[in-house]
Amino acid sequence: MDVKTQRSWLVVPMSKPDAVAQAAKSAADVIVLDLVEFVRDEQKLVARESIRAAISVASAGGAQVFAQIDPQNPEADLRACVWPGLSGVVVSRAESAAQIEAIDKNLLLLEKERNLPANSMGMVLALETARGNQDAYAIATASTRVRGLTLGRADLVMDLRPEPSGEIHLMPYLMERLVILARTIGVTPLGAWWRAPDRGLLATAENTLQAAQRGRAVGFKGALCLRAEQIAPLNKIYA
Amino acid sequence: MPIVTPRFVDQAWRRGCDFVTLDLEDSVPQNRKDHARTLVKESIPKITRAGTYAFVRINHELMQADTEAAVWPGLSRIKYPKTETADEVRALDAVITRMEKARGIPAGTVEIDCGIETALGVTNVYDIASASPRIKEFGATNGGYDMSRDLGVEMFVPYDQFVYLRGESELAARALGLGVRASPFVANTSGSVSDGNRALRQAEAARACGFRVGGGGLNPAVVESHNVGYTPSEADVRDAHWVLEQYERLAASGEPWMEVERRVIDRYEAQRARGTLAWAELCAERNREKTEAVARVQAQMAAQQ
Numbered sequence: 001m002d003v004k005t006q007r008s009w010l011v012v013p014m015s016k017p018d019a020v021a022q023a024a025k026s027a028a029d030v031i032v033l034d035l036v037e038f039v040r041d042e043q044k045l046v047a048r049e050s051i052r053a054a055i056s057v058a059s060a061g062g063a064q065v066f067a068q069i070d071p072q073n074p075e076a077d078l079r080a081c082v083w084p085g086l087s088g089v090v091v092s093r094a095e096s097a098a099q100i101e102a103i104d105k106n107l108l109l110l111e112k113e114r115n116l117p118a119n120s121m122g123m124v125l126a127l128e129t130a131r132g133n134q135d136a137y138a139i140a141t142a143s144t145r146v147r148g149l150t151l152g153r154a155d156l157v158m159d160l161r162p163e164p165s166g167e168i169h170l171m172p173y174l175m176e177r178l179v180i181l182a183r184t185i186g187v188t189p190l191g192a193w194w195r196a197p198d199r200g201l202l203a204t205a206e207n208t209l210q211a212a213q214r215g216r217a218v219g220f221k222g223a224l225c226l227r228a229e230q231i232a233p234l235n236k237i238y239a
Numbered sequence: 240m241p242i243v244t245p246r247f248v249d250q251a252w253r254r255g256c257d258f259v260t261l262d263l264e265d266s267v268p269q270n271r272k273d274h275a276r277t278l279v280k281e282s283i284p285k286i287t288r289a290g291t292y293a294f295v296r297i298n299h300e301l302m303q304a305d306t307e308a309a310v311w312p313g314l315s316r317i318k319y320p321k322t323e324t325a326d327e328v329r330a331l332d333a334v335i336t337r338m339e340k341a342r343g344i345p346a347g348t349v350e351i352d353c354g355i356e357t358a359l360g361v362t363n364v365y366d367i368a369s370a371s372p373r374i375k376e377f378g379a380t381n382g383g384y385d386m387s388r389d390l391g392v393e394m395f396v397p398y399d400q401f402v403y404l405r406g407e408s409e410l411a412a413r414a415l416g417l418g419v420r421a422s423p424f425v426a427n428t429s430g431s432v433s434d435g436n437r438a439l440r441q442a443e444a445a446r447a448c449g450f451r452v453g454g455g456g457l458n459p460a461v462v463e464s465h466n467v468g469y470t471p472s473e474a475d476v477r478d479a480h481w482v483l484e485q486y487e488r489l490a491a492s493g494e495p496w497m498e499v500e501r502r503v504i505d506r507y508e509a510q511r512a513r514g515t516l517a518w519a520e521l522c523a524e525r526n527r528e529k530t531e532a533v534a535r536v537q538a539q540m541a542a543q544q
Contacts, residue, residue, distance in 0.1 A: 162448070169421070170421075202496075
Protein backbone atom coordinates (compact mmCIF):
# COMPACT_ATOMS: atom_id res chain seq x y z
CA MET A 1 0.00 0.00 0.00
CA ASP A 2 1.30 3.40 -0.91
CA VAL A 3 0.65 5.80 1.94
CA LYS A 4 0.99 8.87 -0.26
CA THR A 5 -2.09 8.06 -2.27
CA GLN A 6 -4.33 7.36 0.69
CA ARG A 7 -5.35 10.89 1.47
CA SER A 8 -9.12 10.48 1.60
CA TRP A 9 -11.00 7.51 3.01
CA LEU A 10 -14.70 7.72 2.18
CA VAL A 11 -16.85 5.55 4.42
CA VAL A 12 -19.90 4.19 2.59
CA PRO A 13 -22.65 2.35 4.49
CA MET A 14 -23.41 -1.06 2.97
CA SER A 15 -27.01 -0.35 3.96
CA LYS A 16 -27.15 2.08 1.02
CA PRO A 17 -26.31 0.21 -2.21
CA ASP A 18 -26.75 3.32 -4.41
CA ALA A 19 -24.06 5.09 -2.42
CA VAL A 20 -21.40 2.61 -3.54
CA ALA A 21 -21.83 3.44 -7.22
CA GLN A 22 -21.76 7.15 -6.36
CA ALA A 23 -18.59 6.68 -4.33
CA ALA A 24 -16.89 4.89 -7.23
CA LYS A 25 -17.28 8.07 -9.29
CA SER A 26 -15.74 10.22 -6.58
CA ALA A 27 -12.09 11.14 -6.22
CA ALA A 28 -11.70 9.22 -2.96
CA ASP A 29 -8.37 7.40 -2.71
CA VAL A 30 -9.92 4.73 -0.53
CA ILE A 31 -13.52 3.59 -0.23
CA VAL A 32 -14.43 1.94 3.05
CA LEU A 33 -17.47 -0.32 2.72
CA ASP A 34 -19.04 -0.25 6.17
CA LEU A 35 -20.65 -3.34 7.64
CA VAL A 36 -20.83 -2.03 11.22
CA GLU A 37 -21.38 1.59 12.04
CA PHE A 38 -24.28 2.39 9.73
CA VAL A 39 -25.77 -1.05 9.23
CA ARG A 40 -28.53 -2.06 11.59
CA ASP A 41 -28.78 -5.66 12.76
CA GLU A 42 -31.70 -6.50 10.51
CA GLN A 43 -29.72 -5.19 7.51
CA LYS A 44 -26.57 -7.21 8.22
CA LEU A 45 -27.34 -10.28 6.13
CA VAL A 46 -28.18 -8.30 3.03
CA ALA A 47 -25.15 -6.06 3.54
CA ARG A 48 -22.83 -9.07 3.78
CA GLU A 49 -24.38 -10.71 0.73
CA SER A 50 -23.95 -7.60 -1.37
CA ILE A 51 -20.41 -6.60 -0.39
CA ARG A 52 -18.58 -8.86 -2.85
CA ALA A 53 -20.26 -7.15 -5.79
CA ALA A 54 -19.82 -3.77 -4.09
CA ILE A 55 -16.05 -4.30 -3.97
CA SER A 56 -16.00 -4.61 -7.76
CA VAL A 57 -18.20 -1.55 -8.19
CA ALA A 58 -16.18 0.54 -5.74
CA SER A 59 -12.80 -0.37 -7.21
CA ALA A 60 -13.94 0.29 -10.79
CA GLY A 61 -13.15 3.96 -10.37
CA GLY A 62 -9.57 3.26 -9.28
CA ALA A 63 -9.99 3.58 -5.52
CA GLN A 64 -8.57 1.08 -3.06
CA VAL A 65 -11.33 -0.72 -1.20
CA PHE A 66 -11.45 -1.58 2.48
CA ALA A 67 -14.28 -3.14 4.47
CA GLN A 68 -15.15 -1.92 7.97
CA ILE A 69 -15.79 -4.93 10.17
CA ASP A 70 -17.04 -5.66 13.68
CA PRO A 71 -14.36 -7.18 15.96
CA GLN A 72 -16.99 -8.55 18.37
CA ASN A 73 -17.93 -11.21 15.87
CA PRO A 74 -15.57 -10.93 12.88
CA GLU A 75 -15.98 -14.30 11.17
CA ALA A 76 -19.16 -13.52 9.25
CA ASP A 77 -17.96 -10.06 8.18
CA LEU A 78 -14.58 -11.38 7.02
CA ARG A 79 -16.07 -14.35 5.18
CA ALA A 80 -18.31 -11.88 3.35
CA CYS A 81 -15.65 -9.37 2.34
CA VAL A 82 -12.27 -11.06 1.80
CA TRP A 83 -12.31 -11.30 -1.98
CA PRO A 84 -9.99 -10.19 -4.78
CA GLY A 85 -10.13 -6.41 -5.04
CA LEU A 86 -10.19 -5.84 -1.27
CA SER A 87 -7.06 -4.18 0.16
CA GLY A 88 -7.84 -4.78 3.79
CA VAL A 89 -10.17 -4.20 6.69
CA VAL A 90 -10.87 -1.29 9.03
CA VAL A 91 -11.49 -2.74 12.47
CA SER A 92 -14.22 -0.70 14.11
CA ARG A 93 -13.91 -0.12 17.90
CA ALA A 94 -10.72 -2.17 18.24
CA GLU A 95 -10.27 -2.95 21.93
CA SER A 96 -7.88 -5.82 22.51
CA ALA A 97 -4.82 -7.56 21.12
CA ALA A 98 -6.72 -10.86 21.22
CA GLN A 99 -9.33 -9.48 18.80
CA ILE A 100 -6.65 -8.38 16.38
CA GLU A 101 -4.83 -11.72 16.59
CA ALA A 102 -8.10 -13.54 15.89
CA ILE A 103 -8.81 -11.34 12.87
CA ASP A 104 -5.26 -11.88 11.60
CA LYS A 105 -5.67 -15.68 11.78
CA ASN A 106 -9.05 -15.51 10.14
CA LEU A 107 -7.67 -13.42 7.30
CA LEU A 108 -4.85 -15.90 6.72
CA LEU A 109 -7.33 -18.78 6.44
CA LEU A 110 -9.51 -16.89 4.00
CA GLU A 111 -6.53 -15.77 1.93
CA LYS A 112 -5.51 -19.39 1.57
CA GLU A 113 -9.01 -20.63 0.88
CA ARG A 114 -9.61 -17.98 -1.79
CA ASN A 115 -6.22 -18.10 -3.49
CA LEU A 116 -5.13 -14.68 -2.33
CA PRO A 117 -1.46 -14.04 -1.47
CA ALA A 118 -0.79 -14.70 2.22
CA ASN A 119 -0.79 -11.54 4.34
CA SER A 120 -1.98 -9.39 1.45
CA MET A 121 -4.92 -8.04 3.46
CA GLY A 122 -4.00 -4.99 5.53
CA MET A 123 -5.62 -3.67 8.69
CA VAL A 124 -6.47 -0.20 9.87
CA LEU A 125 -7.53 -0.01 13.50
CA ALA A 126 -10.18 2.45 14.63
CA LEU A 127 -9.48 3.19 18.30
CA GLU A 128 -12.85 4.58 19.24
CA THR A 129 -13.24 3.54 22.87
CA ALA A 130 -11.37 4.42 26.05
CA ARG A 131 -10.14 0.84 26.45
CA GLY A 132 -8.92 0.78 22.85
CA ASN A 133 -6.96 3.98 23.37
CA GLN A 134 -5.62 2.98 26.78
CA ASP A 135 -4.24 -0.29 25.36
CA ALA A 136 -3.40 1.11 21.94
CA TYR A 137 0.20 -0.05 21.85
CA ALA A 138 -0.57 -3.70 22.59
CA ILE A 139 -3.48 -3.66 20.15
CA ALA A 140 -1.58 -1.98 17.33
CA THR A 141 1.38 -4.36 17.59
CA ALA A 142 -0.77 -7.50 17.71
CA SER A 143 -0.57 -8.05 13.95
CA THR A 144 1.99 -7.23 11.26
CA ARG A 145 -0.94 -6.44 8.98
CA VAL A 146 -1.65 -3.16 10.80
CA ARG A 147 -0.95 -0.29 8.38
CA GLY A 148 -2.80 2.56 10.00
CA LEU A 149 -4.47 3.87 13.15
CA THR A 150 -7.40 6.24 13.42
CA LEU A 151 -9.70 7.56 16.14
CA GLY A 152 -12.64 6.93 13.81
CA ARG A 153 -15.77 8.27 15.48
CA ALA A 154 -14.28 8.34 18.98
CA ASP A 155 -15.96 11.69 19.60
CA LEU A 156 -19.33 9.99 19.33
CA VAL A 157 -18.49 6.58 20.69
CA MET A 158 -16.86 8.12 23.80
CA ASP A 159 -19.39 10.98 23.88
CA LEU A 160 -16.82 13.77 23.65
CA ARG A 161 -18.39 17.18 23.15
CA PRO A 162 -17.15 20.66 22.31
CA GLU A 163 -15.49 22.76 25.00
CA PRO A 164 -15.96 26.54 25.17
CA SER A 165 -12.71 26.89 23.18
CA GLY A 166 -14.22 24.92 20.29
CA GLU A 167 -11.89 21.98 20.82
CA ILE A 168 -13.67 18.66 21.21
CA HIS A 169 -13.08 17.50 24.76
CA LEU A 170 -10.13 15.10 25.18
CA MET A 171 -9.51 14.90 21.42
CA PRO A 172 -6.33 17.05 21.37
CA TYR A 173 -4.79 14.62 23.85
CA LEU A 174 -6.06 11.51 22.04
CA MET A 175 -4.92 12.77 18.64
CA GLU A 176 -1.39 13.57 19.74
CA ARG A 177 -1.17 10.27 21.59
CA LEU A 178 -2.30 8.40 18.47
CA VAL A 179 0.22 10.16 16.23
CA ILE A 180 3.13 9.39 18.58
CA LEU A 181 2.07 5.78 18.90
CA ALA A 182 1.58 5.29 15.15
CA ARG A 183 5.00 6.70 14.37
CA THR A 184 6.58 4.63 17.14
CA ILE A 185 5.42 1.40 15.55
CA GLY A 186 5.79 2.64 11.99
CA VAL A 187 2.18 2.82 10.82
CA THR A 188 0.15 5.65 9.33
CA PRO A 189 -1.89 7.96 11.59
CA LEU A 190 -5.18 8.83 9.91
CA GLY A 191 -7.40 11.68 11.03
CA ALA A 192 -8.14 15.36 10.97
CA TRP A 193 -8.26 17.90 13.78
CA TRP A 194 -12.02 18.43 13.90
CA ARG A 195 -13.43 21.23 16.02
CA ALA A 196 -16.92 22.36 16.95
CA PRO A 197 -19.39 22.25 15.30
CA ASP A 198 -18.01 19.24 13.39
CA ARG A 199 -18.94 15.86 14.71
CA GLY A 200 -18.30 12.25 13.82
CA LEU A 201 -16.58 12.81 10.47
CA LEU A 202 -19.46 14.90 9.15
CA ALA A 203 -18.35 18.39 8.23
CA THR A 204 -18.70 20.97 5.51
CA ALA A 205 -16.04 21.15 2.79
CA GLU A 206 -14.65 24.37 4.27
CA ASN A 207 -14.41 22.95 7.80
CA THR A 208 -12.88 19.76 6.43
CA LEU A 209 -10.19 21.81 4.73
CA GLN A 210 -9.29 23.52 8.01
CA ALA A 211 -9.45 20.28 9.99
CA ALA A 212 -7.12 18.66 7.46
CA GLN A 213 -4.68 21.59 7.68
CA ARG A 214 -4.56 21.26 11.46
CA GLY A 215 -4.41 17.48 11.15
CA ARG A 216 -1.51 17.54 8.73
CA ALA A 217 0.32 19.96 11.02
CA VAL A 218 0.28 17.44 13.89
CA GLY A 219 1.24 14.46 11.76
CA PHE A 220 -1.87 12.86 10.28
CA LYS A 221 -1.35 11.56 6.73
CA GLY A 222 -4.91 11.24 5.49
CA ALA A 223 -8.39 11.13 6.96
CA LEU A 224 -11.70 9.31 6.98
CA CYS A 225 -14.83 11.15 5.93
CA LEU A 226 -18.51 10.50 5.25
CA ARG A 227 -19.54 13.01 2.62
CA ALA A 228 -18.50 13.30 -1.03
CA GLU A 229 -17.78 17.04 -0.70
CA GLN A 230 -15.14 16.30 1.94
CA ILE A 231 -12.94 14.38 -0.51
CA ALA A 232 -11.51 17.30 -2.46
CA PRO A 233 -10.24 19.19 0.60
CA LEU A 234 -8.67 16.03 2.03
CA ASN A 235 -6.94 15.22 -1.26
CA LYS A 236 -5.68 18.78 -1.49
CA ILE A 237 -4.28 19.10 2.02
CA TYR A 238 -2.90 15.59 2.51
CA ALA A 239 -1.14 15.64 -0.87
CA MET B 240 -13.34 23.40 54.65
CA PRO B 241 -10.82 23.55 57.47
CA ILE B 242 -12.09 21.19 60.16
CA VAL B 243 -10.49 23.42 62.82
CA THR B 244 -12.85 26.33 62.10
CA PRO B 245 -16.02 25.46 64.06
CA ARG B 246 -18.26 28.14 62.52
CA PHE B 247 -17.67 26.68 59.03
CA VAL B 248 -18.33 23.13 60.15
CA ASP B 249 -21.39 24.05 62.25
CA GLN B 250 -23.04 25.97 59.42
CA ALA B 251 -22.08 23.64 56.56
CA TRP B 252 -25.39 21.79 56.49
CA ARG B 253 -27.18 25.02 55.51
CA ARG B 254 -25.11 25.57 52.34
CA GLY B 255 -27.00 23.31 49.95
CA CYS B 256 -23.90 21.30 49.10
CA ASP B 257 -24.07 17.78 47.72
CA PHE B 258 -20.88 17.07 49.65
CA VAL B 259 -18.56 18.81 52.08
CA THR B 260 -14.89 17.96 52.45
CA LEU B 261 -13.59 18.24 56.00
CA ASP B 262 -9.97 19.14 55.51
CA LEU B 263 -7.11 17.86 57.64
CA GLU B 264 -4.55 18.89 55.03
CA ASP B 265 -3.57 22.24 53.56
CA SER B 266 -6.02 24.41 55.49
CA VAL B 267 -4.85 23.08 58.86
CA PRO B 268 -1.58 24.44 60.29
CA GLN B 269 1.08 21.87 61.24
CA ASN B 270 0.79 22.56 64.97
CA ARG B 271 -2.96 21.84 64.91
CA LYS B 272 -2.87 18.51 63.02
CA ASP B 273 -3.26 16.41 66.20
CA HIS B 274 -6.15 18.54 67.40
CA ALA B 275 -7.81 18.44 63.97
CA ARG B 276 -7.90 14.66 64.04
CA THR B 277 -9.93 14.64 67.25
CA LEU B 278 -12.67 16.70 65.58
CA VAL B 279 -13.65 14.34 62.76
CA LYS B 280 -15.96 12.04 64.67
CA GLU B 281 -18.18 14.87 65.97
CA SER B 282 -18.01 16.84 62.72
CA ILE B 283 -19.37 14.15 60.40
CA PRO B 284 -22.94 14.15 61.84
CA LYS B 285 -22.98 17.96 61.69
CA ILE B 286 -22.26 17.83 57.97
CA THR B 287 -24.64 15.01 57.09
CA ARG B 288 -27.65 16.10 59.14
CA ALA B 289 -29.44 17.59 56.11
CA GLY B 290 -28.53 15.32 53.23
CA THR B 291 -24.98 16.46 52.51
CA TYR B 292 -22.30 13.78 52.15
CA ALA B 293 -19.19 14.04 54.31
CA PHE B 294 -15.71 13.55 52.87
CA VAL B 295 -12.40 13.91 54.72
CA ARG B 296 -9.18 15.03 53.09
CA ILE B 297 -6.19 13.49 54.83
CA ASN B 298 -2.52 14.44 54.76
CA HIS B 299 -0.47 12.32 52.40
CA GLU B 300 2.39 11.89 54.86
CA LEU B 301 0.05 11.27 57.82
CA MET B 302 -2.10 8.74 55.99
CA GLN B 303 -2.42 6.14 58.71
CA ALA B 304 -3.12 8.40 61.69
CA ASP B 305 -5.51 10.63 59.70
CA THR B 306 -7.42 7.70 58.25
CA GLU B 307 -7.79 6.02 61.63
CA ALA B 308 -9.21 9.30 62.92
CA ALA B 309 -11.52 9.77 59.94
CA VAL B 310 -13.30 6.46 59.31
CA TRP B 311 -16.50 6.81 61.36
CA PRO B 312 -20.09 5.98 60.51
CA GLY B 313 -21.44 8.61 58.11
CA LEU B 314 -18.16 9.13 56.24
CA SER B 315 -18.57 8.66 52.48
CA ARG B 316 -15.09 9.17 51.17
CA ILE B 317 -11.44 9.72 51.99
CA LYS B 318 -9.69 12.18 49.74
CA TYR B 319 -6.06 11.19 49.36
CA PRO B 320 -3.96 14.07 48.09
CA LYS B 321 -0.73 13.73 46.13
CA THR B 322 -1.25 10.05 45.37
CA GLU B 323 1.81 8.78 43.54
CA THR B 324 1.73 4.97 43.44
CA ALA B 325 -0.71 2.07 43.44
CA ASP B 326 0.99 0.67 46.57
CA GLU B 327 0.05 3.79 48.50
CA VAL B 328 -3.57 3.31 47.49
CA ARG B 329 -3.51 -0.33 48.57
CA ALA B 330 -2.03 0.70 51.94
CA LEU B 331 -4.82 3.26 52.42
CA ASP B 332 -7.41 0.67 51.40
CA ALA B 333 -6.04 -1.70 54.08
CA VAL B 334 -6.31 0.95 56.81
CA ILE B 335 -9.88 1.80 55.79
CA THR B 336 -10.82 -1.89 55.71
CA ARG B 337 -9.43 -2.36 59.22
CA MET B 338 -11.23 0.71 60.58
CA GLU B 339 -14.53 -0.17 58.93
CA LYS B 340 -14.41 -3.50 60.69
CA ALA B 341 -13.39 -2.00 64.04
CA ARG B 342 -16.18 0.59 63.94
CA GLY B 343 -19.03 -1.54 62.65
CA ILE B 344 -19.24 0.05 59.20
CA PRO B 345 -20.29 -2.24 56.33
CA ALA B 346 -17.17 -3.31 54.41
CA GLY B 347 -16.52 -1.21 51.33
CA THR B 348 -18.63 1.79 52.42
CA VAL B 349 -15.86 4.36 52.40
CA GLU B 350 -14.66 5.38 48.95
CA ILE B 351 -11.19 6.56 48.03
CA ASP B 352 -10.70 9.68 45.94
CA CYS B 353 -7.14 10.04 44.69
CA GLY B 354 -5.68 13.46 43.98
CA ILE B 355 -3.08 13.37 41.23
CA GLU B 356 -0.91 16.36 42.00
CA THR B 357 2.62 15.42 41.02
CA ALA B 358 4.51 14.26 37.93
CA LEU B 359 5.04 10.82 39.46
CA GLY B 360 1.31 10.52 40.05
CA VAL B 361 0.65 11.27 36.38
CA THR B 362 3.18 8.67 35.29
CA ASN B 363 1.48 6.00 37.42
CA VAL B 364 -2.05 7.20 36.85
CA TYR B 365 -3.58 4.05 35.35
CA ASP B 366 -2.10 1.80 38.08
CA ILE B 367 -3.35 4.19 40.74
CA ALA B 368 -6.87 4.34 39.32
CA SER B 369 -7.09 0.55 39.20
CA ALA B 370 -5.52 -0.07 42.63
CA SER B 371 -8.70 -0.29 44.71
CA PRO B 372 -12.38 -1.07 44.16
CA ARG B 373 -13.07 1.82 46.54
CA ILE B 374 -12.16 4.22 43.74
CA LYS B 375 -15.46 5.02 42.05
CA GLU B 376 -14.65 8.36 40.49
CA PHE B 377 -11.43 9.46 38.96
CA GLY B 378 -9.98 12.11 36.72
CA ALA B 379 -8.62 15.58 36.87
CA THR B 380 -10.66 18.71 37.24
CA ASN B 381 -7.86 21.20 37.14
CA GLY B 382 -4.13 21.08 37.33
CA GLY B 383 -4.21 22.58 40.79
CA TYR B 384 -1.70 24.40 42.92
CA ASP B 385 0.32 21.36 43.88
CA MET B 386 0.67 20.14 40.32
CA SER B 387 1.72 23.59 39.18
CA ARG B 388 4.32 23.70 41.91
CA ASP B 389 5.61 20.20 41.19
CA LEU B 390 5.96 20.85 37.47
CA GLY B 391 6.96 24.47 37.76
CA VAL B 392 4.19 25.62 35.45
CA GLU B 393 2.08 28.72 35.81
CA MET B 394 -1.36 28.32 37.22
CA PHE B 395 -3.46 31.15 35.85
CA VAL B 396 -2.89 31.41 32.12
CA PRO B 397 -5.41 31.92 29.31
CA TYR B 398 -4.73 28.57 27.61
CA ASP B 399 -4.93 24.91 28.62
CA GLN B 400 -1.52 24.06 30.05
CA PHE B 401 -2.55 20.64 31.35
CA VAL B 402 -3.83 18.87 28.21
CA TYR B 403 -1.58 15.86 28.63
CA LEU B 404 -1.92 15.19 32.34
CA ARG B 405 -5.66 15.70 32.36
CA GLY B 406 -5.96 13.46 29.32
CA GLU B 407 -3.96 10.70 31.02
CA SER B 408 -6.18 10.82 34.11
CA GLU B 409 -9.39 10.94 32.18
CA LEU B 410 -8.47 8.15 29.76
CA ALA B 411 -7.60 5.90 32.72
CA ALA B 412 -10.94 6.68 34.37
CA ARG B 413 -12.87 5.99 31.19
CA ALA B 414 -10.98 2.79 30.37
CA LEU B 415 -11.71 1.46 33.87
CA GLY B 416 -15.37 2.45 33.66
CA LEU B 417 -15.10 4.82 36.64
CA GLY B 418 -17.12 7.97 37.10
CA VAL B 419 -15.22 10.56 35.10
CA ARG B 420 -14.33 13.83 36.73
CA ALA B 421 -13.13 16.37 34.26
CA SER B 422 -13.41 20.02 33.54
CA PRO B 423 -13.17 21.54 30.10
CA PHE B 424 -10.74 24.41 29.89
CA VAL B 425 -12.20 27.76 30.89
CA ALA B 426 -9.61 30.49 31.26
CA ASN B 427 -9.03 31.52 34.85
CA THR B 428 -6.51 34.31 35.02
CA SER B 429 -7.59 35.77 38.36
CA GLY B 430 -7.29 32.76 40.62
CA SER B 431 -10.31 33.85 42.65
CA VAL B 432 -11.94 30.98 44.55
CA SER B 433 -15.08 32.96 45.42
CA ASP B 434 -16.07 34.19 41.94
CA GLY B 435 -19.53 32.70 41.52
CA ASN B 436 -19.82 33.80 37.89
CA ARG B 437 -16.62 32.10 36.86
CA ALA B 438 -17.61 28.97 38.76
CA LEU B 439 -20.92 28.99 36.92
CA ARG B 440 -19.19 29.28 33.52
CA GLN B 441 -16.90 26.42 34.45
CA ALA B 442 -19.74 24.21 35.64
CA GLU B 443 -21.83 25.01 32.57
CA ALA B 444 -18.93 24.13 30.28
CA ALA B 445 -18.54 20.84 32.11
CA ARG B 446 -22.26 20.14 31.79
CA ALA B 447 -22.17 20.96 28.08
CA CYS B 448 -19.40 18.38 27.71
CA GLY B 449 -21.58 15.81 29.47
CA PHE B 450 -19.93 15.81 32.89
CA ARG B 451 -21.93 15.45 36.06
CA VAL B 452 -19.43 15.41 38.86
CA GLY B 453 -17.97 18.61 40.25
CA GLY B 454 -14.62 18.80 41.95
CA GLY B 455 -15.98 21.02 44.71
CA GLY B 456 -15.07 24.56 45.64
CA LEU B 457 -13.32 26.48 48.37
CA ASN B 458 -15.94 29.11 49.13
CA PRO B 459 -19.70 28.93 49.87
CA ALA B 460 -20.18 31.57 47.15
CA VAL B 461 -19.66 28.94 44.46
CA VAL B 462 -22.01 26.23 45.76
CA GLU B 463 -25.09 27.55 44.01
CA SER B 464 -23.06 28.06 40.80
CA HIS B 465 -22.06 24.41 40.89
CA ASN B 466 -25.56 23.17 41.67
CA VAL B 467 -27.10 25.29 38.90
CA GLY B 468 -24.27 24.83 36.41
CA TYR B 469 -24.35 21.03 36.57
CA THR B 470 -28.15 20.87 36.30
CA PRO B 471 -29.68 20.74 32.81
CA SER B 472 -31.45 24.01 32.01
CA GLU B 473 -35.04 24.15 30.79
CA ALA B 474 -33.65 24.82 27.31
CA ASP B 475 -31.51 21.67 27.54
CA VAL B 476 -34.56 19.61 28.46
CA ARG B 477 -36.68 21.10 25.66
CA ASP B 478 -33.89 20.46 23.19
CA ALA B 479 -33.52 16.85 24.33
CA HIS B 480 -37.23 16.26 23.74
CA TRP B 481 -36.91 17.83 20.28
CA VAL B 482 -33.94 15.59 19.40
CA LEU B 483 -35.86 12.49 20.46
CA GLU B 484 -38.85 13.51 18.33
CA GLN B 485 -36.56 13.92 15.31
CA TYR B 486 -34.92 10.61 16.09
CA GLU B 487 -38.27 8.83 15.94
CA ARG B 488 -38.71 10.20 12.43
CA LEU B 489 -35.22 9.02 11.53
CA ALA B 490 -35.83 5.53 12.89
CA ALA B 491 -38.96 5.27 10.74
CA SER B 492 -37.03 6.34 7.62
CA GLY B 493 -34.34 3.64 7.88
CA GLU B 494 -31.54 6.18 7.19
CA PRO B 495 -28.42 6.12 9.41
CA TRP B 496 -28.55 9.87 10.01
CA MET B 497 -30.34 12.98 8.83
CA GLU B 498 -29.96 16.71 9.08
CA VAL B 499 -32.66 18.90 10.58
CA GLU B 500 -32.17 22.65 10.96
CA ARG B 501 -28.46 22.17 10.21
CA ARG B 502 -28.09 19.66 13.01
CA VAL B 503 -27.23 16.00 12.65
CA ILE B 504 -29.71 13.58 14.15
CA ASP B 505 -28.51 10.04 14.74
CA ARG B 506 -28.38 7.40 17.46
CA TYR B 507 -25.57 9.22 19.26
CA GLU B 508 -27.60 12.43 19.52
CA ALA B 509 -30.57 10.39 20.72
CA GLN B 510 -28.41 8.79 23.38
CA ARG B 511 -27.18 12.17 24.59
CA ALA B 512 -30.74 13.46 24.72
CA ARG B 513 -31.88 10.49 26.79
CA GLY B 514 -28.91 11.05 29.10
CA THR B 515 -29.85 14.71 29.57
CA LEU B 516 -33.42 13.84 30.51
CA ALA B 517 -32.32 11.15 32.96
CA TRP B 518 -29.81 13.55 34.54
CA ALA B 519 -32.43 16.29 34.86
CA GLU B 520 -34.62 13.83 36.75
CA LEU B 521 -31.80 12.86 39.10
CA CYS B 522 -30.96 16.52 39.79
CA ALA B 523 -34.60 17.30 40.60
CA GLU B 524 -34.75 14.30 42.92
CA ARG B 525 -31.55 15.35 44.72
CA ASN B 526 -32.87 18.91 45.12
CA ARG B 527 -36.09 17.60 46.66
CA GLU B 528 -34.12 15.32 48.97
CA LYS B 529 -31.93 18.17 50.22
CA THR B 530 -34.82 20.63 50.60
CA GLU B 531 -36.80 18.13 52.63
CA ALA B 532 -33.81 17.30 54.81
CA VAL B 533 -33.13 20.98 55.55
CA ALA B 534 -36.79 21.56 56.40
CA ARG B 535 -36.75 18.55 58.71
CA VAL B 536 -33.68 19.78 60.57
CA GLN B 537 -35.12 23.28 60.90
CA ALA B 538 -38.38 21.86 62.27
CA GLN B 539 -36.43 19.81 64.81
CA MET B 540 -34.46 22.87 65.87
CA ALA B 541 -37.64 24.94 66.23
CA ALA B 542 -39.22 22.20 68.34
CA GLN B 543 -36.21 22.14 70.66
CA GLN B 544 -36.34 25.88 71.33
